[in-house]
Amino acid sequence: DAKTTQPPSMDCAEGRAANLPCNHSTISGNEYVYWYRQIHSQGPQYIIHGLKNNETNEMASLIITEDRKSSTLILPHATLRDTAVYYCIGVNNAGNMLTFGGGTRLMVKP
Amino acid sequence: NAGVMQNPRHLVRRRGQEARLRCSPMKGHSHVYWYRQLPEEGLKFMVYLQKENIIDESGMPKERFSAEFPKEGPSILRIQQVVRGDSAAYFCASSRQENTIYFGEGSWLTVV
Numbered sequence: 001d002a003k004t005t006q007p008p009s010m011d012c013a014e015g016r017a018a019n020l021p022c023n024h025s026t027i028s029g030n031e032y033v034y035w036y037r038q039i040h041s042q043g044p045q046y047i048i049h050g051l052k053n054n055e056t057n058e059m060a061s062l063i064i065t066e067d068r069k070s071s072t073l074i075l076p077h078a079t080l081r082d083t084a085v086y087y088c089i090g091v092n093n094a095g096n097m098l099t100f101g102g103g104t105r106l107m108v109k110p
Numbered sequence: 111n112a113g114v115m116q117n118p119r120h121l122v123r124r125r126g127q128e129a130r131l132r133c134s135p136m137k138g139h140s141h142v143y144w145y146r147q148l149p150e151e152g153l154k155f156m157v158y159l160q161k162e163n164i165i166d167e168s169g170m171p172k173e174r175f176s177a178e179f180p181k182e183g184p185s186i187l188r189i190q191q192v193v194r195g196d197s198a199a200y201f202c203a204s205s206r207q208e209n210t211i212y213f214g215e216g217s218w219l220t221v222v
């Protein structure tokens with residue numbers, strides 16, 4: 001699975017969009033980009049995933065660059081409850097196991 | 111649909127006792143994963159199981175830890191002769207074949 005690089009922490013004002021970047025320059029053609037988050041003392045929560053097209057669901061949008069070497073998770077209107085550690089993970093679906101890195105600690109402030 | 115169910119949510123054991131953590135996957139999911147999170151650290155993969163088979167146990171400590179996913183019933187993570195360093199949150203996750211993985215809320219083990 002591809003190694004991913006994320007900033008260790010970010011702040012965002014409540015109500016504004018939170019844009020969380022992820023570099024995955026070694027990602028292979030059949031690897032998906034998955035995003036999870038972990039709110040303190042809870043289990044990791046699946047957010048969204050994509051292969052090469054941009055994706056949107058009720059939680060977030062995922063923008064993947066054309067060369068697939070990086071992506072951005074967008075929370076369009078961040079709330080205090082979005083404060084969490086966000087993980088970007090490259091996954092070869094044939095293997096399916098998730099390898100968590102350090103993630104980005106997002107702090108949403110009033 | 112019920113999510114991944116783990117129990118107990120909190121477990122206290124004395125050093126040397128056994129800990130058993132149970133995980134019921136989401137309905138229709140036949141793949142189960144166990145992860146461990148030590149205090150103030152990241153999630154570490156332990157083991158990946160399908161019904162009656164261990165697929166990948168590369169993250170399991172060599173001694174005292176075992177996991178099973180029987181044909182009937184929940185998956186069990188068993189820790190024998192617990193030590194203080196086993197105190198951690200243990201997360202179970204499940205998926206359908208080659209599909210998105212969903213996590214439970216975790217079991218917090220405290221060894222005193």
